[in-house]
Amino acid sequence: MNSGYLTTPFGRRSMTLAMLTDQIVDSEKVCDKSIDKWELYRALCQAKPLLGLSDRALALMNALLSFYPKAEISLANGLVVFPSNQALSQRSHGMAEQTIRRHLASLVDAGLLTRKDSPNGKRYARRGRAGDITQAFGFSLQPLLARSDEIFDLAEKVENQRRQTHLLREEISLHRRDIGKLLIVVEVEDVPGDWNSLKIRLADLVSALPRKAELHQLEAHLSILSRVHAEIVNSLKNFANSQNLGGNTSQTERHIESKPESRFDSNISVVEPRASQETSNDRQPAKPLSLDLVNRACPNVAILSASGSLKTMQDLMSVQPVLCSMLSINRQLLELAQSSIGIVETAVTIACLYEKGEEIASPSGYLRNLASSAKSGNFQVRPMVERLMMTQLATVGNEQHAAEVNEAEDGSLTHLNHASAFLTANEAKQAYLLSMKSQSFSATAGKRAYPAKSAVSSHQRMMAGRSEYPA
Structure with a gap:
C-alpha cells in the first residue's frame, strides 16, 4: 500500500497542473506524519460544514478507513486502500454503487482523496514473496494525512461556533x-x-x-x-422610586381603594378592571375585582398554584400557561384576548372557563367570542366571576341538603332496626316493604323522603291491633 510515484487518472479523466502540484506538496507534508485514523475521522465529521461534505460522503469515508489495516495512518504503513464497490456497499450499509461513485468523486473534489489508478482502472494490490504488498492501486489517503492539521483547526472552529x-x-x-x-x-x-x-x-x-x-x-x-x-x-x-417618595398619604393625594367585601380582610390584591373602549359620562365605574372573589369562584384553579391559593396576581399568572394547555388555547388566541380584554382580565377569564369544565364544549371558541364582545364594550369580567361564585355557593348548598337527607334516612333506618326487635318475622317483613315503597316513591318525586315515619306508624297500628285481643 505504498504511495509510489506521481500518478495520472485512468480513462477519460483529464490531468491538470493543479492535481500535479497537489501531489507534490502532499508528498512533502506526509514524510514524517502519523495520526490515528478514527480521531482524524471524528474531526472530519465536526468540520463537515466548512468542508462542504454530506453525510453520505462521510459514511463512505468511514467505510474506506475501515479497509486501512493499521490504526495509525502513515507513509510507512502505506497510504492506498483498494476495496471494490461491492465491498464498500456492504460496509456503508447497502449504499448503491451509483451513489458510491458520486460520493467518491465528491471526496476527490474536496481534496481528501487521490485516485491511484491501475493500467486497466481496477483496484487491486500486488504482493511479494513474503506476503507484503509491493504495489497497490485504488484510493490514496495522502491528501487526508497532509491536511490533518487543517482539519483539526476547522473542527475546533466549528466547535467554538457551536x-x-x-x-x-x-x-x-x-x-x-x-x-x-x-x-x-x-x-x-x-x-x-x-x-x-x-x-x-x-x-x-x-x-x-x-x-x-x-x-x-x-x-x-x-x-x-x-x-x-x-x-x-x-x-x-x-416608578418604584416615585411610589416610595409619594407613599405618605398626609403629603399627597394618593387614591385609596376601598376593600371589597371578603372573608379575609388581610392581604387582598385588587385588580382594576380594564377600561372600556367607549367612554361615557353616564356610565358608572366598575367595581374592583379582588383575588379573594376569584379564589371563591375558582377553587379548582387555586389548587393548581404552587401555594395552593391565589395570594398574589403573580400566582394567577403562573397558572395561566397550564390552563391554556389544558383548554387548548393557543398563543395567538391568548394574545388576541389580552389585547382586547386585558392581560390580568384574560387570566381571570381563563380561570373561569376552566372552572366551568364540561359545561363549555369549546373553551377556545368561547374565549374568542368574549374577546370580540370586549372589543365592542359588551363584556366585563366581574359579572362573570360573581355569577360563577353564586353557582359555587348554590352547589355547596345542594351538597349540604343532600347530606342532611342522607343523615335523616340513616337515622330512620336505624330507628326501624330498633323497632323491628319488638316485631314478629311477618310484621318486620311488612314494615320493611312499606319503608322501601315509601323510599322509592320519594326518590321518584324528587322530594325529601320520610321512611322512618311510615315504618313507625305501621308498627304502631299493628301493635294497637294486637292490644285488642286478650293475652
Missing part, C-alpha cells in the same frame, strides 16, 4: 422570559409608558429571527433584547 451559538440562544431565552414577566408587572402596576408599541416591536423582532440563525444574527437579536430589557427595568425602577 458553543458560542448555544450561549447566545441561552441568553436570548433568558431575556425573553424576563421581558415577558416584566411586561406583566408593568400591566398590573399600571406603569406609564407606550407598552403596546413595545409589544408589537418585540413580536416583529421574534418573528424576524430565522429558526437556524447565524451567529451574527443572534448577536444582533440579543443586543436589541438587552436594550429593551434595560428600558423596562429602568421604567420600573423610576
Whole structure:
C-alpha cells in the first residue's frame, strides 16, 4: 500500500497542473506524519460544514478507513486502500454503487482523496514473496494525512461556533422570559409608558429571527433584547422610586381603594378592571375585582398554584400557561384576548372557563367570542366571576341538603332496626316493604323522603291491633 510515484487518472479523466502540484506538496507534508485514523475521522465529521461534505460522503469515508489495516495512518504503513464497490456497499450499509461513485468523486473534489489508478482502472494490490504488498492501486489517503492539521483547526472552529451559538440562544431565552414577566408587572402596576408599541416591536423582532440563525444574527437579536430589557427595568425602577417618595398619604393625594367585601380582610390584591373602549359620562365605574372573589369562584384553579391559593396576581399568572394547555388555547388566541380584554382580565377569564369544565364544549371558541364582545364594550369580567361564585355557593348548598337527607334516612333506618326487635318475622317483613315503597316513591318525586315515619306508624297500628285481643 505504498504511495509510489506521481500518478495520472485512468480513462477519460483529464490531468491538470493543479492535481500535479497537489501531489507534490502532499508528498512533502506526509514524510514524517502519523495520526490515528478514527480521531482524524471524528474531526472530519465536526468540520463537515466548512468542508462542504454530506453525510453520505462521510459514511463512505468511514467505510474506506475501515479497509486501512493499521490504526495509525502513515507513509510507512502505506497510504492506498483498494476495496471494490461491492465491498464498500456492504460496509456503508447497502449504499448503491451509483451513489458510491458520486460520493467518491465528491471526496476527490474536496481534496481528501487521490485516485491511484491501475493500467486497466481496477483496484487491486500486488504482493511479494513474503506476503507484503509491493504495489497497490485504488484510493490514496495522502491528501487526508497532509491536511490533518487543517482539519483539526476547522473542527475546533466549528466547535467554538457551536458553543458560542448555544450561549447566545441561552441568553436570548433568558431575556425573553424576563421581558415577558416584566411586561406583566408593568400591566398590573399600571406603569406609564407606550407598552403596546413595545409589544408589537418585540413580536416583529421574534418573528424576524430565522429558526437556524447565524451567529451574527443572534448577536444582533440579543443586543436589541438587552436594550429593551434595560428600558423596562429602568421604567420600573423610576416608578418604584416615585411610589416610595409619594407613599405618605398626609403629603399627597394618593387614591385609596376601598376593600371589597371578603372573608379575609388581610392581604387582598385588587385588580382594576380594564377600561372600556367607549367612554361615557353616564356610565358608572366598575367595581374592583379582588383575588379573594376569584379564589371563591375558582377553587379548582387555586389548587393548581404552587401555594395552593391565589395570594398574589403573580400566582394567577403562573397558572395561566397550564390552563391554556389544558383548554387548548393557543398563543395567538391568548394574545388576541389580552389585547382586547386585558392581560390580568384574560387570566381571570381563563380561570373561569376552566372552572366551568364540561359545561363549555369549546373553551377556545368561547374565549374568542368574549374577546370580540370586549372589543365592542359588551363584556366585563366581574359579572362573570360573581355569577360563577353564586353557582359555587348554590352547589355547596345542594351538597349540604343532600347530606342532611342522607343523615335523616340513616337515622330512620336505624330507628326501624330498633323497632323491628319488638316485631314478629311477618310484621318486620311488612314494615320493611312499606319503608322501601315509601323510599322509592320519594326518590321518584324528587322530594325529601320520610321512611322512618311510615315504618313507625305501621308498627304502631299493628301493635294497637294486637292490644285488642286478650293475652
